[in-house]
Structure formats: structure tokens, C-alpha cells
Amino acid sequence: MNMIQAINSAMDVMMARDADVVVMGEDVGYFGGVFRATAGLQKKFGKTRVFDTPITECGIIGVAVGMGAYGLRPVPEIQFADYIYPALDQLVSEAARLRYRSAGEFTAPITVRSPFGGGIFGGQTHSQSPEGIFTHVSGIKTVIPATPYDAKGLLIAAIEDNDPVLFFEPKRIYNGPFDGQWDGPAKSWAGHKAAQVPEGYYRIPLGKASIVREGGDVTILAYGTMVHVALAVVEAAGVDAEVIDLRTLVPLDIETIEASVKKTGRCMIVHEATRTAGFGAELSALVQERCFHHLEAPIERVTGFDTPYPHSLEWAYFPGPVRIGMALKKIMKD
Incomplete structure (x- = not known):
């Protein structure tokens, strides 16, 4: 399906x-x-x-x-x-x-x-x-x-x-x-x-994230379309990144996030919405509060821009290979 x-x-x-x-x-x-x-x-x-x-x-x-x-x-x-x-x-x-x-x-x-x-x-x-x-x-x-x-x-x-x-x-x-x-x-x-979707009944509990790619160098938090964008960029860049699909923002699976960031020491957040007061800001605060002593680099956010949604330039608006790749290089250097 x-x-x-x-x-x-x-x-x-x-x-x-x-x-x-x-x-x-x-x-x-x-x-x-x-x-x-x-x-x-x-x-x-x-x-x-x-x-x-x-x-x-x-x-x-x-x-x-x-x-x-x-x-x-x-x-x-x-x-x-x-x-x-x-x-x-x-x-x-x-x-x-x-x-x-x-x-x-x-x-x-x-x-x-x-x-x-x-x-x-x-x-x-x-x-x-x-x-x-x-x-x-x-x-x-x-x-x-x-x-x-x-x-x-x-x-x-x-x-x-x-x-x-x-x-x-x-x-x-x-x-x-x-x-x-x-x-x-x-x-x-x-x-x-x-x-591969079963025809009948099954449920996925709300509040449980999915680790869609395991890695040891950096944790990438994403949801929706940006999960696939992040995966493609990571594979092309050859970075040993752990990619987490949040699936539900509220309730949030903070335990899975915390365990991953403490393991990798680095955290990047990717979402399509505008940057200011976006959900990435809350994620960044939670990671900083819970994982501060484990972080080896500042938390990176790659998001949409703080502008009205651009019609003809929407592909430039999305976080894509260039901006995510630049953020990966920056966070891995620190």
C-alpha cells in the first residue's frame, strides 16, 4: 500500500x-x-x-x-x-x-x-x-x-x-x-x-519513536517527509548517523531520544516547518536539559525558513541535501 x-x-x-x-x-x-x-x-x-x-x-x-x-x-x-x-x-x-x-x-x-x-x-x-x-x-x-x-x-x-x-x-x-x-x-x-501493510487490524502505540537507522556518530531527529530526506543525505554522505523517526510529537518518546544522544554525543534536528518556535526548539531544549554533559558539539537545527511559504521556491525552502549536508559537516567537526 x-x-x-x-x-x-x-x-x-x-x-x-x-x-x-x-x-x-x-x-x-x-x-x-x-x-x-x-x-x-x-x-x-x-x-x-x-x-x-x-x-x-x-x-x-x-x-x-x-x-x-x-x-x-x-x-x-x-x-x-x-x-x-x-x-x-x-x-x-x-x-x-x-x-x-x-x-x-x-x-x-x-x-x-x-x-x-x-x-x-x-x-x-x-x-x-x-x-x-x-x-x-x-x-x-x-x-x-x-x-x-x-x-x-x-x-x-x-x-x-x-x-x-x-x-x-x-x-x-x-x-x-x-x-x-x-x-x-x-x-x-x-x-x-x-x-508492506497488513490488510487487517494492528496498532502502533502513540508515544513510541522508531530508530530507522542505527549509528554511533550523530543522532538525527526527524518526522514525516524529513525522515526520508535525512536518510538519503546520510547515506550519500557516508556518516554513521542514527536516524530517529519521532512518529508522535505529543506524547514524545524522550527516553529513546535521550539514550541515542548519550550514545552518539551529537544531535541534529530536521523539520520542514519554520525555525522560530518550531517543534525543533522544544526538542533542542529537552536534549540540552537531559544530555548536556554528553554533548560533544552544539545541537544543530535544519528547518524551513522564517518566511511566508514560497510558492515558486518551495524546493529551496525545504531542508535538503545541501543544508543538511553542511550541518552534518559542521557538527562532525566540533
């Missing part, structure tokens, strides 16, 4: 297992979603469990919070992560706080799916990476898969969770991972071991 098919399979499996799971959003029904992630679900499960909504993100999430409090498990889709801002109040003030405000009487077991990040020349309103906004909010879990296998297992775990989960899907790798050619289309997932 590619990542779109794996995400579709996760919803299919969960809807068959649990009659309380419903899918909702703009064009998710008859059309099957703008990226086809919900294709065939309405035909299989009916219009009361897979239904289209008006173009109102605050309404989609507001209704989902009410459905969750009632006892359902809604899986609303926000068509692009850039569109999520009108629903910020519903997510932050309602979904994230419902369990605490009701002393546990009500929960908001909603899983908000949304494609995020660049790579399709979508411009400023179809390419943003807003994960740092939500990792700041107590009560919301934030998940970002990097492979089809992880996408299905993590989405199933998110749907089963009793708290609100933001499930950001890196659309740049929906159909395949990138190699060293950043200005071309993604390769197919065909033949990739992480695309």
Missing part, C-alpha cells in the same frame, strides 16, 4: 470494528476526498457514517466535539492543514479541555486528519506545517507518520484513543518516498519494506 491506501485501510478497519466511528469532512463522501483517502468508504458504510459537510472548519470540529462527548468516535478531515485555523478555538478551548473541565465525565475522542506540508506547489494556503501550534496545547496529541505501515497503525491507535488527536499526513510522500532528487516526483512505495 502507499500511504493514502494505508490511511484508507485504517478507517475501513475501524469502521467495521466499531459502529461509533464516523468519518466527516469536505468532499469525503461521494468524491472520496481531495487526495482519495476516503474513497469507497461511503459506499461501504453508508451516508450516515461517512458524510460531507459544509465548508466550515469551525463547524466540522465543533460538531465532532459534540459527537465525541455524546459517545461517538468521529474522524473529521480538514482538507488541508492550512484550513485548520478557523477551528482553532474549537480544538484548543473545547476539545483539548473537555476531559478536565468535566472532571472526566466527558471526553473528546476525535481524530482530526489533515494533509500537511509542501511538495505539490500548493502555495501559501495549501502547504503549511502548523504542528508547532498544537504541540503547545495541553490535551491534544499530535501524530505525524512517515511510512504507510506506520500511518495505518498510528491512525488506528489514534481513533481508539479517548483524547483528541491531530493526525497530520505528509502529502509530499502520499504516493512514495523521496530520494536525493528533490525537484522531481516521489518514488513509488512499491517494494519498500515500510509499504
Whole structure:
């Protein structure tokens, strides 16, 4: 399966297992979603469990919070992560706080799916990476898969969770991972071991990172598309790097990160979102607090730039071989 098919399979499996799971959003029904992630679900499960909504993100999430409090498990889709801002109040003030405000009487077991990040020349309103906004909010879990296998297992775990989960899907790798050619289309997932996705039920616990490449010289922390970018650069550079796919930002597997950095003595953080107040800043602070006496060089961050998202220059905006390679050389010299 590619990542779109794996995400579709996760919803299919969960809807068959649990009659309380419903899918909702703009064009998710008859059309099957703008990226086809919900294709065939309405035909299989009916219009009361897979239904289209008006173009109102605050309404989609507001209704989902009410459905969750009632006892359902809604899986609303926000068509692009850039569109999520009108629903910020519903997510932050309602979904994230419902369990605490009701002393546990009500929960908001909603899983908000949304494609995020660049790579399709979508411009400023179809390419943003807003994960740092939500990792700041107590009560919301934030998940970002990097492979089809992880996408299905993590989405199933998110749907089963009793708290609100933001499930950001890196659309740049929906159909395949990138190699060293950043200005071309993604390769197919065909033949990739992480695309061997079982048809049935399985789950990957939230809060557990994956060491996708073991090494002893430097730890690279990444998530989503940047996992594949980091792997390609490391292989080309011949550096003995340990690459960790965080998979979930909140909850964060700080134990795996700490053990790796204490082993390698160096840490690099790679993410597509802008640098200032990005999630990499939190990672850097945590590593410094826990691993200071083991660090042999300053922590490096390679990120998007602090600019509005550039349409025609998005490939220069992404952390790529040149900038990651320069950071690797710098951190290995120290």
C-alpha cells in the first residue's frame, strides 16, 4: 500500500470494528476526498457514517466535539492543514479541555486528519506545517507518520484513543518516498519494506519513536517527509548517523531520544516547518536539559525558513541535501 491506501485501510478497519466511528469532512463522501483517502468508504458504510459537510472548519470540529462527548468516535478531515485555523478555538478551548473541565465525565475522542506540508506547489494556503501550534496545547496529541505501515497503525491507535488527536499526513510522500532528487516526483512505495501493510487490524502505540537507522556518530531527529530526506543525505554522505523517526510529537518518546544522544554525543534536528518556535526548539531544549554533559558539539537545527511559504521556491525552502549536508559537516567537526 502507499500511504493514502494505508490511511484508507485504517478507517475501513475501524469502521467495521466499531459502529461509533464516523468519518466527516469536505468532499469525503461521494468524491472520496481531495487526495482519495476516503474513497469507497461511503459506499461501504453508508451516508450516515461517512458524510460531507459544509465548508466550515469551525463547524466540522465543533460538531465532532459534540459527537465525541455524546459517545461517538468521529474522524473529521480538514482538507488541508492550512484550513485548520478557523477551528482553532474549537480544538484548543473545547476539545483539548473537555476531559478536565468535566472532571472526566466527558471526553473528546476525535481524530482530526489533515494533509500537511509542501511538495505539490500548493502555495501559501495549501502547504503549511502548523504542528508547532498544537504541540503547545495541553490535551491534544499530535501524530505525524512517515511510512504507510506506520500511518495505518498510528491512525488506528489514534481513533481508539479517548483524547483528541491531530493526525497530520505528509502529502509530499502520499504516493512514495523521496530520494536525493528533490525537484522531481516521489518514488513509488512499491517494494519498500515500510509499504508492506497488513490488510487487517494492528496498532502502533502513540508515544513510541522508531530508530530507522542505527549509528554511533550523530543522532538525527526527524518526522514525516524529513525522515526520508535525512536518510538519503546520510547515506550519500557516508556518516554513521542514527536516524530517529519521532512518529508522535505529543506524547514524545524522550527516553529513546535521550539514550541515542548519550550514545552518539551529537544531535541534529530536521523539520520542514519554520525555525522560530518550531517543534525543533522544544526538542533542542529537552536534549540540552537531559544530555548536556554528553554533548560533544552544539545541537544543530535544519528547518524551513522564517518566511511566508514560497510558492515558486518551495524546493529551496525545504531542508535538503545541501543544508543538511553542511550541518552534518559542521557538527562532525566540533
